[in-house]
Amino acid sequence: MRISRRTALLTGLAPLVRSAAQTGNTASIEKWGLFSVSFRSPAGVHPFVDVSFSVEYRHLNRTVEAAGFYDGDDTWRARFSPDAEGEWTWTTRSNRADLNGKTGRFVCVAPSGRNHGPVVVRNTWHFGYADGTPYYPFGTTCYSWNHQSEALEEQTLATLRTAGFNKMRMCVFPKWYAWTQTEPRWHPFEKEYTHFNPAFFQHLEKRVQDLQDLGMEADLILFHPYDHWGYAKLPPEVDDRYLRYVTARLGAYRNVWWSIANEWDLVKTKTLADFDRYFRVVRENDPYQRLRSIHHSKVMYDHTKPWVTHVSLQDDDFSKTQGYLDAFLKPVIYDEMKYEGDIPRRWGNISAQEMVRRFWLATTAGAYGGHGETYLNKEEVLWWSKGGALHGESAPRIAFLRRLVEEGPAGGLNSLPNPYYPVAARTGEYYLWYFDYHQPMEYEFPLAENVKFQAELIDPWNMTRTPVAGTFSGKAKLALPGKPYLAVRFRKV
């Protein structure tokens, strides 16, 4: 038996989990960090099917059981992400004697650096990190960036380093689609569906960790219809084993979110009951209860179902937002509002201006937007699918909006009732008005009484903020430039 700082010791990858450090014989793991323990035992014929292996973790009077997994090379591995500081002990359970009854302990210490814990739902319609730090999703989509060449994947990460996004929608299974017709370096199965390919998942984990290192959430899409190899029509028992394997391997990464499917209603080989079951399997096997959502094409899933933590939408009619927020009482993310680009598909050729506009409309409606980019190029490397470089103009403007929101109150912004112009606010603290195609010469802003606010005129496209002289309170009339697509922000003095 050995306790490793990194599962990567077996695969030759550089350390990914910087929060785990060994102190003498007792590992020291950051709160929300990743504890990993591994054992060697002969694989046998069907290590993924025949062998049960889990670990019970104990802290004070609480126990958590988390599944382990076979990682190839006669190696069995278990991971855990502790959510409380102090001493934890653990005991293995297995139907195989040499994997059963192993024990150990580690000390969970305070988080450090950018480790704010996992993102959870907060204030009904918003999110926050577990340590209380606000989190506002400003995500992008590169469905298959993690199935590309090493060079391209590294380029994607380099782009993300400065792009300003804090969430990535990405598929676990490889994707086959227009402009996405290359074989991945690894496949999730080896020969038979009873045999997972550890290399595939080790690579996936590396990329999830890379995103974590960039401060990004990994919104992992577990099923999708863009299939070429049969992953959209696996037998139910394979689907379920896959979900258990993925949750066992990846659940302990604090930046993991589960997106049960992309365009679930286009996966014609599955029924609604299958997707309900997938939610159940994930919920039962994820000790951390990471965020769970599902994304549709035409037929919206019933997001009132209790296993859905937030509403992931493909839509660009923001007038319905308040209805969704009221009906679901969950955060709403317009994960797919069409993509900035120029491809011959109408979902992939909206202008940068329109993409930026949609982010503002989603935000001021009290929800969140999602970015994607689809500019044609000879290499057929389109961001939305393969990652690479960004060629468009919306990303910096989205990052600009993100900064405006992050400067706002921790609780998130909600639309005011019956807004005259789109506005997200926390009454008495912060207001962000967006005028869209309106170009009034003035507006009387309905601010809270008896609170002093400073105002800024904001140009979302040119990314400028111009302070307005004076302070404002109650019904405050401001002269405006009479130009469209401007915004005004008020902050409590």
Place this chain on the structure above:
Amino acid sequence: MRISRRTALLTGLAPLVRSAAQTGNTASIEKWGLFSVSFRSPAGVHPFVDVSFSVEYRHLNRTVEAAGFYDGDDTWRARFSPDAEGEWTWTTRSNRADLNGKTGRFVCVAPSGRNHGPVVVRNTWHFGYADGTPYYPFGTTCYSWNHQSEALEEQTLATLRTAGFNKMRMCVFPKWYAWTQTEPRWHPFEKEYTHFNPAFFQHLEKRVQDLQDLGMEADLILFHPYDHWGYAKLPPEVDDRYLRYVTARLGAYRNVWWSIANEWDLVKTKTLADFDRYFRVVRENDPYQRLRSIHHSKVMYDHTKPWVTHVSLQDDDFSKTQGYLDAFLKPVIYDEMKYEGDIPRRWGNISAQEMVRRFWLATTAGAYGGHGETYLNKEEVLWWSKGGALHGESAPRIAFLRRLVEEGPAGGLNSLPNPYYPVAARTGEYYLWYFDYHQPMEYEFPLAENVKFQAELIDPWNMTRTPVAGTFSGKAKLALPGKPYLAVRFRKV
């Protein structure tokens, strides 16, 4: 008794009806022109209430009865617009002996110049002049332009001469509203509601004729909620007498359309049954069955009712257009799509770009749009209410679109089924695609097979048309500039 070329002989106005000419003792009237005959008889105490007066017109085996009206100054007048060439005779009917049983004749001759007759519904969803000339409404709104000073009204007409609109929405009753708080030169009643003010209506007629001379339809709004003087809460019998008076005076003007109300649902002093009755009264008293519509704010009138000739909408969600066209089987005009301007009302401050965009969206949806403009100025002369000058940028672009449509097939343009991008077409003849915020680098246009088309790339904002080399047929892929808000037109060679 005398037959006059002009009712205006009594009021000192210059001749308005150029189609009427006297030949010896027999008047010669153009088809769809305006025949007028007047008689003198002492008014009595209640000439508008006590005296019945109408004229029966006979042509071959057909008779048409049209109400006459009291025009002040002991003068009784009757008007008629014949729709068939040849000899017509007429006989007056009245409960007053000296107005009863008068007879005469006139000859209806071929129309000339710009006289194409009244506009009627054609091809279910479109319009045309009675002589077969196509008519595509590209209208504007100056609700109260006809209640302004002589100088301002003349300025409005001068603006209209080159603005490119062919329909005007205007109120019969004076309007009182923000930026519209001036007393009109004339009021429709004198002292009591039993006494119409002939000068008011003579002026209205002059303006209707002025529009006709400019080739414009006058979409006369009979009721509206922007009241100050009590015209929105007249007793029912006064409402009905007013409608009979207006139809008697104005029905013979071939460019008159009846808009029963503007924002009918905001006229809180009236019920839906009242508006149904107004339609009935107009229908019963208009021998020409001029176009009839009604315009709403929030509550749409049931446009399936048989007395509605076309659907006049306040809306800017063009995705519903095909539903309306299918449900109502009538032409749809988005008469109010909000206004280009900068006032502090969100319905009156959309950008010129957005106004132009909406015209393209309405047109490519198989419907028609309507213009209005609300730019603030010191004089408080806003086009949408008082007319005057245009200050915006959309009007020439709307006129540009009008020319494109007028160069199309006579039958009007319908949306193609399930269009991928907005497109209005007459399959096999003419296609007008609009790409809105999409910016594809190419598109495969689904043209008719076995027909040769020429293509033009159109920039709706810069008003350019760039011919594309070659001819096209069937599925035709064209390279596009990858910029938003462009259009492509195909015309049969």
